[in-house]
Amino acid sequence: MGEFRPVPDVLAHLAGRWRVERTVRDLASGEEGRFEGVTEFGPLAEGGLLHEESGTFTWQGVARPAERTLRVLPGASPGTADVRFADGRPFHDLDLTSGRHVADHPCSADLYRGEFTVLDEDHWRTVWRVGGPAKDLVLITDYARVC
Incomplete structure (x- = not known):
């Protein structure tokens, strides 16, 4: 992939509504699934x-209908974020100041490794590679801003 777009403030960049398209590929079985929907990043009190x-x-x-909720909190340094599950448990950090970020999330014996890339003002992508004894997956999600 080519150039990435640096984002000085990840919270300001993400705020709003995004169209979401995700493919989920099980590398062990070859099965592939698809998620289509929307993501809203709204303010927390x-x-x-x-x-x-x-x-x-x-x-x-x-x-089937599917949904998830995360909390994206201000990070340790300006312009970054601390992503948490809805119940407050830590998920991963997020620093898009270079336009690209890699984060790890251990889950039992499996490891989730996410790569986040900002393509332009209105498009970004995540690629999660999940490996371990229980899972062998690749999840690719494309986000497009809804105007």
């Missing part, structure tokens, strides 16, 4: 953003 995602996940030909 205590600062930061509430990340609410909803849409439809299709796996093995069966479509």
Whole structure:
């Protein structure tokens, strides 16, 4: 992939509504699923953003409603974020000041490694590689700002 767009303030950049398209590939079985929906990054009373995602996940030909909620809080340094699950547990840090960031999240014996890239003002992507005894997955998510 080419140039990345530096983001001086990740919270300001993410705020708003995004169209989401995600592919989920199980590398062990070869199965592939797809999520399509929207993500809203809205303000939290205590600062930061509430990340609410909803849409439809299709796996093995069966479509089901899917949703998730994360909290995106101000990070340790200016312009960065601390991403947490809805219940407050830590998920990963996020620093897009260079336009690209890699973060790890251990989950039991599996490791989630995410690469975040900002393509331009209105498009960004995450690629999560999940490996370990329980999972062998690649999740690619493309976000497009909804005007």
